[in-house]
Amino acid sequence: MERRSFLKVMAAGATIVAVNPSLIRGTLYADDGRLYSAYEKAQIVDGAGNPIKASSLEKEVTYIFNYPYASTPSMLINLPEPTQQEVALKSEAGEEYVWKSGVGKERTIVAYSAICAHQLTHPTPNDSFIKYVPKSTPTMAYSKSGIIVCSSHLSAYDASAGAKVLGGAASQPLAAVVLEVAADDTIWAVGVLGSDKFQDYFKAFKPEFKEFFGGPAQAKQLVSLSAKTVKLTEYSKEIIQY
């Protein structure tokens, strides 16, 4: 590239950044490799392998799909109202990042890691202590419902604001699964935003992986092409919510 062209590109770049400073953040976080990780794009499908349409998701129901690894559960929720936008969040290490918003026509669809940021409580085929609590259901964890609650130690997360911590012992938001809704209304998971707890989870639950996934190696396999998604009530035999 000639010196003059190079300067032109730099000037154009600086102008775009000046007009929209959030681009700086976007670039930095994508490059950071810790707060945003791109994984293989996976389509959200039902138990039979059929694509789930965004418009078909029931409101305020917790759906579970494993992403980005075969054993890491995530929650998919269609909230009753549009989410907040451009929410500034902070990891427990103090790193700041921005959660854009929910997706879908009404910006109501969100997905988060279902591994609690406090002590890694997560849904298993046997039971689940973590779930979205619908607006009409009371919880001990917070004064209002319509939030995500981990009933192990009563951590409460704001489902409409990037899983920001509302109360309890958790010291950072749940990691968010970044979703895209395609023109044909299908839903895709493309990455994870925020400080995830995957490595701690892999270390802590080795014995459980033997029981549910065949072993630690199988548990760490990356999800490819599609992610089977079922209601939490189908995923776990027992759901405990306080």
Next chain:
Amino acid sequence: MKKAVTALVLSSLLAGSSLCAADKASSEATERVHRTMLMKDMRSMLDAMEQIQRGGLYSSSEDMKSGVKKLQGTLKTLESDEIKFILPKDQVYAYKFAQKTASMLRLYSDDMVTSIEAGRMDDALEDYTQLLKQCTSCHIRIRNW
């Protein structure tokens, strides 16, 4: 006649109140028994954890396995519905959490024996760490630590 009726009413009331008092005393006694059971189990769990740790530090797999056996001996009460009777009154609702903790203690302690027998001591000590985490996690919740 009036005197007789009054005496009858009074004696019924006295009998009723002494029955209530007896009920209360009996329920308090039962609660004391359950609290004692819990304390005994907790002391045994502490002994078991100390034995596993000692085994790990002195390279004695036999001590570790013996500690696991002692620990698992205390889990039956925690895993069963009896847990409802031994938890502090304000935490009885959280008995499922205590049962889950007990099942995780069993999972990690079983895995510790498997790891010891396979000569994977790093894994066995990681299991010990996870056992300790389960203990403190439950104490944070149930004892409001």
